[in-house]
Amino acid sequence: MAKILEVNDLITRFYTFDGVVHALSGVSFDLDEGETLGIVGESGSGKSVTMMSLLHLLPTPPARIEGGKALFYSNRNEQNNNTDPVDLLQLDKSGIRKIRGGKIGFIFQDALSALNPVMTIGRQISETLIEHLGMTVDEAKKRSIELLEYVGIPEAEKRFSAYPHQFSGGMRQRTMIAVAIACNPEIIIADEPTTALDVTVQAQIIELVQRLKKEMKMSVIWITHDLGVVAGMADRVLVMYAGSAVEIAPVDDLFYNPGHPYTIKLLGALPKIGEEGQHRLESIDGTPPDLLSPPAHCQFAWRCPHAAEKCWQAVPAAREISPGHHAACFFDFAARRP
Amino acid sequence: MVQNAEVSGNINSNGIEHKKTELSRSNHNLVTVKNLKKYFPFTKGSLFNRKKGQIKAVDDLSFNIRKGETLGVVGESGCGKSTTGRAILHLEKPTAGEIVIDGVDVTRLTREELRCMRPQIQMIFQDSYASLNPRHAIGHIISEPMMIHTDMKQSAMKERVMELLELVGLNPNHYGRFPHEFSGGQRQRINIARALSLNPKFVVCDEPISALDVSIQAQVINLFQDLQKELGLTYLFIAHDLSMVQHISDRVAVMYLGKIMELTTRERLFNTPLHPYTQALMSAIPIPDPVKERQRQRILLNEEVPSPANPPNGCVFNTRCPVAEEICTRSAPEYREIETGHFVVCHKVDAL
Ligand SMILES: Nc1ncnc2c1ncn2[C@@H]1O[C@H](COP(=O)(O)OP(=O)(O)O)[C@@H](O)[C@H]1O
Ligand SMILES: Nc1ncnc2c1ncn2[C@@H]1O[C@H](COP(=O)(O)OP(=O)(O)O)[C@@H](O)[C@H]1O
Ligand code: SF4
Ligand SMILES: [Mg+2]
Ligand SMILES: [Mg+2]
Numbered sequence: 001m002a003k004i005l006e007v008n009d010l011i012t013r014f015y016t017f018d019g020v021v022h023a024l025s026g027v028s029f030d031l032d033e034g035e036t037l038g039i040v041g042e043s044g045s046g047k048s049v050t051m052m053s054l055l056h057l058l059p060t061p062p063a064r065i066e067g068g069k070a071l072f073y074s075n076r077n078e079q080n081n082n083t084d085p086v087d088l089l090q091l092d093k094s095g096i097r098k099i100r101g102g103k104i105g106f107i108f109q110d111a112l113s114a115l116n117p118v119m120t121i122g123r124q125i126s127e128t129l130i131e132h133l134g135m136t137v138d139e140a141k142k143r144s145i146e147l148l149e150y151v152g153i154p155e156a157e158k159r160f161s162a163y164p165h166q167f168s169g170g171m172r173q174r175t176m177i178a179v180a181i182a183c184n185p186e187i188i189i190a191d192e193p194t195t196a197l198d199v200t201v202q203a204q205i206i207e208l209v210q211r212l213k214k215e216m217k218m219s220v221i222w223i224t225h226d227l228g229v230v231a232g233m234a235d236r237v238l239v240m241y242a243g244s245a246v247e248i249a250p251v252d253d254l255f256y257n258p259g260h261p262y263t264i265k266l267l268g269a270l271p272k273i274g275e276e277g278q279h280r281l282e283s284i285d286g287t288p289p290d291l292l293s294p295p296a297h298c299q300f301a302w303r304c305p306h307a308a309e310k311c312w313q314a315v316p317a318a319r320e321i322s323p324g325h326h327a328a329c330f331f332d333f334a335a336r337r338p
Numbered sequence: 339m340v341q342n343a344e345v346s347g348n349i350n351s352n353g354i355e356h357k358k359t360e361l362s363r364s365n366h367n368l369v370t371v372k373n374l375k376k377y378f379p380f381t382k383g384s385l386f387n388r389k390k391g392q393i394k395a396v397d398d399l400s401f402n403i404r405k406g407e408t409l410g411v412v413g414e415s416g417c418g419k420s421t422t423g424r425a426i427l428h429l430e431k432p433t434a435g436e437i438v439i440d441g442v443d444v445t446r447l448t449r450e451e452l453r454c455m456r457p458q459i460q461m462i463f464q465d466s467y468a469s470l471n472p473r474h475a476i477g478h479i480i481s482e483p484m485m486i487h488t489d490m491k492q493s494a495m496k497e498r499v500m501e502l503l504e505l506v507g508l509n510p511n512h513y514g515r516f517p518h519e520f521s522g523g524q525r526q527r528i529n530i531a532r533a534l535s536l537n538p539k540f541v542v543c544d545e546p547i548s549a550l551d552v553s554i555q556a557q558v559i560n561l562f563q564d565l566q567k568e569l570g571l572t573y574l575f576i577a578h579d580l581s582m583v584q585h586i587s588d589r590v591a592v593m594y595l596g597k598i599m600e601l602t603t604r605e606r607l608f609n610t611p612l613h614p615y616t617q618a619l620m621s622a623i624p625i626p627d628p629v630k631e632r633q634r635q636r637i638l639l640n641e642e643v644p645s646p647a648n649p650p651n652g653c654v655f656n657t658r659c660p661v662a663e664e665i666c667t668r669s670a671p672e673y674r675e676i677e678t679g680h681f682v683v684c685h686k687v688d689a690l
Binding site for chain 2: 274287
């Protein structure tokens with residue numbers, strides 16, 4: 001399958017009063033056309049910084065992208081038919097503004113603060129259409145109402161002139177999705193879009209995005225801390241830990257044959273639905289390292305039950321342990337399983 | 339890790355004696371709630387045309403919690419979980435109803451009697467940081483309840499703090515450190531230590547792990563379970579993470595718009611839910627198992643949750659219920675015990 005995005009060795013740091021926060025220490029992954037990539041990891045592992053680095057949404061200073069490439073193989077290129085990728089990280093302000101909200105749509109966790117509280121829902125969608133597609137006000141209004149209907153907002157015409165606070169959390173998130181898909185994007189990046197919602201509403205939003213993805217032939221990056229959500233919607237999963245990509249694999253491989261001790265422990269820490277009797281959760285003792293002074297060895301060594309001498313001496317590079325399955329560990333725990 | 343297993347009853351290893359409330363243990367239900375209501379008044383409309391109304395945050399709940407048991411409470415946000423917990427602990431004065439804790443009807447106690455009762459019932463909240471005063475060392479924070487409710491000496495309190503820190507898996511020598519020096523999971527442990535400082539019998543845990551990461555959640559949940567075993571604690575465990583609730587609870591109550599819709603053992607609730615709302619909730623829980631996820635059929639509910647200020651007539655769930663019939667819009671279903679210990683509020687459950 002054709003690649004649409006290829007991120008190589010992304011390094012992002014924050015220069016703060018307390019010192020340098022090593023938020024991303026060389027993150028690599030790619031995204032295929034039409035696929036959903038799930039990114040999971042605990043808070044602070046670098047999920048949001050990854051997405052914000054790609055879209056130039058980080059405040060600079062303190063942020064500095066100090067290395068890496070993010071090649072975007074757009075193939076809905078109006079001007080010419082070339083398929084030369086653009087490196088998102090090298091774009092200037094106007095370059096990224098054309099892509100962000102255009103060919104790459106994004107959705108945040110907190111729709112309420114992402115939407116402008118004093119602007120009607122309709123105007124917020126219209127503005128995107130006017131800016132990116134050069135529509136007239138009337139065209140944009142018509143299209144906005146269609147979009148609101150498309151994302152499942154009832155009485156869209158009436159709701160066009162409503163304000164964000166008049167919407168429920170789920171409806172706000174639908175509005176964000178309408179904005180994100182307004183310009184027919186090739187990629188949607190969603191950063192914990194359902195974390196603040198009830199499970200019943202979460203199920204609706206996931207269903208919606210799955211449908212849109214199919215109908216509009218988009219690729220999706222879905223960031224979450226919920227492994228259950230990822231199991232249900234991702235084709236492949238990237239696991240992040242302390243600013244590194246520790247494992248990436250097709251979804252079944254990741255859940256049934258994880259290779260990295262962190263992934264293995266994380267899965268063990270989850271309660272099993274419908275279990276009989278009371279089991280004990282496997283806990284991971286300790287906490288992630290301080291990113292102000294990340295260790296010069298495996299980030300997980302302190303918490304890893306298998307840490308050996310070499311784990312304390314060098315940072316393990318990601319290796320392909322089976323086709324399409326990469327893990328950043330000196331050992332291959334997937335292979336040891338019967 | 340857990341050392342002072344002998345700590346239980348009214349006197350702990352330091353000889354703290356709770357100021358007396360004579361409690362008679364009438365049965366093995368530690369907590370009995372009958373027809374509990376908590377309404378919040380509100381005004382709506384324009385300045386000149388104000389109407390008064392009531393938010394029925396908790397509307398006629400009845401249940402009991404056995405000694406040593408964990409009762410889970412689940413439901414969408416705004417359904418009244420926290421209000422239930424707060425009303426039981428009298429942090430919020432109930433509008434009506436009876437709350438019997440260890441044989442004492444706390445709704446009839448005077449202020450002073452209630453104050454004496456306090457040490458035995460404690461609450462742990464979601465936001466571990468907001469509930470810890472950042473300017474005080476954690477030793478001070480943990481000893482606060484002892485300062486208020488006992489006449490323990492400074493040295494005895496310090497000893498008890500160290501014992502508690504050890505109990506919750508923290509370094510006893512860190513009593514002089516400040517909240518910001520601890521991680522989220524550690525701060526929740528500090529909260530737990532404080533809640534346990536006076537040997538409570540009953541602890542209401544309101545979303546105690548919701549702000550924590552998965553790996554830390556597991557640590558804290560294990561701690562809750564260890565402490566329950568060691569100290570014979572009884573929990574009301576409120577959370578919106580249904581899978582964690584089913585993991586820790588013996589029985590679970592499902593709430594909707596201030597009412598209990600279904601209450602039964604965790605096995606029954608998760609394997610054979612009867613109420614249409616429970617079924618929809620269960621079907622929406624994401625399961626960390628790709629094959630199971632692909633095989634699942636989700637029951638999708640519409641998102642329009644009615645306001646508790648203006649709940650629907652008949653069954654409060656009828657506006658979203660996939661199997662509602664005419665009767666559901668007219669008459670409110672009774673709270674029925676369908677099988678021993680399995681309570682359901684639905685007209686159609688026999689037929690389902
Ligand atoms: N503006 C900022 N200034 C300093 N550090 C930051 C800033 N934004 C993020 N970080 C740090 O970068 C790391 C990764 O954060 P983030 O990507 O938000 O984590 P996640 O989304 O996985 O929870 C964290 O250690 C965080 O503290
Ligand atoms: N102090 C209060 N004043 C007015 N309304 C309140 C108050 N506390 C809670 N409510 C309302 O009561 C309902 C139940 O709230 P709550 O118990 O916090 O729900 P949950 O914990 O299940 O999310 C909500 O509609 C909420 O807005
Ligand atoms: S009583 Fe009716 S509306 Fe209520 S849950 Fe049962 S079937 Fe649905
Ligand atoms: Mg984030
Ligand atoms: Mg609550």
